[in-house]
Amino acid sequence: MKSRDTLIRLKRFQVDEKRRRVVQIEAMVAEFDRMAGDLDREIAAEEQKSGISDLGHFAYPTYAKAARTRRDNLKRSADDLKTQLSDAQAELGEAFEALKKVEILETRERTAERVADAAREQAAMDRIGLARAMRA
Numbered sequence: 001m002k003s004r005d006t007l008i009r010l011k012r013f014q015v016d017e018k019r020r021r022v023v024q025i026e027a028m029v030a031e032f033d034r035m036a037g038d039l040d041r042e043i044a045a046e047e048q049k050s051g052i053s054d055l056g057h058f059a060y061p062t063y064a065k066a067a068r069t070r071r072d073n074l075k076r077s078a079d080d081l082k083t084q085l086s087d088a089q090a091e092l093g094e095a096f097e098a099l100k101k102v103e104i105l106e107t108r109e110r111t112a113e114r115v116a117d118a119a120r121e122q123a124a125m126d127r128i129g130l131a132r133a134m135r136a
Contacts, residue, residue, distance in 0.1 A: 004106055011099035018092035025085045032078040039071035 046064040047053040054060065055068070 004102070004109070008099070008102050008106060011095070011102050015092070015095045015099050018088065018095045022085065022088045022092050025081055025088055029078050029081045029085060032074045032081065036071045036074045036078070039067045039074070043067045043071070 043064050046061045046067070050059070050061045050064075052060050055065070
């Protein structure tokens with residue numbers, strides 16, 4: 001029983017770790033998306049201020065070019081993180097399934113022990129009742 005309890009604690013710990021990783025990646029993706037959105041607004045403001053929105057124009061604002069590059073890098077990073085998120089979610093699902101299997105096995109084992117205990121108790125009661133009936 002002790003080893004099973006330890007195994008359950010280990011499986012729960014693994015599920016918690018995987019869940020934390022998923023949450024962390026989701027937060028990073030959200031932050032990158034937010035930053036990219038901020039850069040989109042800054043680029044639009046810069047283009048409006050200069051009156052030039054053609055990236056190939058010789059007078060296109062340098063800040064807008066740099067912001068576009070940074071935004072594109074953030075979007076690529078967010079896409080990479082989304083792939084990692086998908087993998088982390090799959091790992092979380094597997095860890096959760098492994099935990100459930102161990103918990104179900106534990107439940108079955110405890111139920112079997114209770115049934116065996118009840119049968120032993122009933123047999124003892126039957127012996128007592130039979131002994132009393134024979135004396136009477």
